[in-house]
Amino acid sequence: MARVVLAGPQQLLNQALRGLLIRDGEHDVVATCATTKEVLGEVMRHRPDLLLLDAGLAGAGTARPLIRAVADQAPETKIMVMADAVDVELVSEAVLGGAVGVVDKRSDVRTILRASRAALMGEGVVPRAMLPSLFQRLAASSSQPDSLDQLSRREREVLILMGQGLNNARIAAELSISRNTVRTHVQNVLAKLDMHSKVEAVSYVVQRADALAAALDEPDDQTGGGGRSS
Numbered sequence: 638m639a640r641v642v643l644a645g646p647q648q649l650l651n652q653a654l655r656g657l658l659i660r661d662g663e664h665d666v667v668a669t670c671a672t673t674k675e676v677l678g679e680v681m682r683h684r685p686d687l688l689l690l691d692a693g694l695a696g697a698g699t700a701r702p703l704i705r706a707v708a709d710q711a712p713e714t715k716i717m718v719m720a721d722a723v724d725v726e727l728v729s730e731a732v733l734g735g736a737v738g739v740v741d742k743r744s745d746v747r748t749i750l751r752a753s754r755a756a757l758m759g760e761g762v763v764p765r766a767m768l769p770s771l772f773q774r775l776a777a778s779s780s781q782p783d784s785l786d787q788l789s790r791r792e793r794e795v796l797i798l799m800g801q802g803l804n805n806a807r808i809a810a811e812l813s814i815s816r817n818t819v820r821t822h823v824q825n826v827l828a829k830l831d832m833h834s835k836v837e838a839v840s841y842v843v844q845r846a847d848a849l850a851a852a853l854d855e856p857d858d859q860t861g862g863g864g865r866s867s
Contacts, residue, residue: 639757642679644670645691680711687757692720701734708735708833717756725770735833738762761836787829795822800842
């Protein structure tokens with residue numbers, strides 16, 4: 638059962654979401670937070686699998702510093718941002734901070750539960766219509782040097798398949814390796830490229846498709862980080 642921390646300024650909404658997640662039978666809400674100061678403390682205390690963070694908790698400011706703090710200090714916790722209005726500015730801020738996605742908190746029950754399950758699996762949750770604008774925004778915001786040489790050949794293959802929108806199960810089938818091995822490769826790729834979510838990885842692939850294809854033709858002389866192992 639997934640352990641969840643709920644964080645939002647509206648106690649009634651927190652309680653409604655708590656009841657929704659508990660009734661689903663797949664989530665255990667271990668804490669609720671109503672202030673920014675409480676969030677990091679509860680996350681560090683409980684080490685949840687998922688933090689559902691209301692963007693309104695940061696008030697007039699941005700939630701990005703809070704998201705980054707959680708992502709840095711509790712990297713095992715997936716972060717899903719909830720918002721009254723989802724736009725490309727909010728989504729890019731959340732993703733760059735380290736969230737795996739954003740969901741409209743006015744969505745129906747099934748949408749919120751589906752988004753939570755996807756986040757727990759490490760999948761990016763972003764409105765499809767926003768993807769082109771989001772990729773452009775992420776590319777413009779990135780100041781990273783070319784980091785492809787840090788990746789093994791297998792990690793490059795995994796990165797390319799991530800860019801095609803394949804989930805871990807489909808990547809495993811495509812490369813004839815186990816899901817656990819795929820999960821390890823994905824974690825290595827994100828760490829080496831200093832990324833916090835698959836959404837960032839997909840944007841990287843879209844922008845660097847030619848370089849990635851060329852990189853697959855290069856010999857793999859790495860001895861660690863996955864190498865040619867399956």
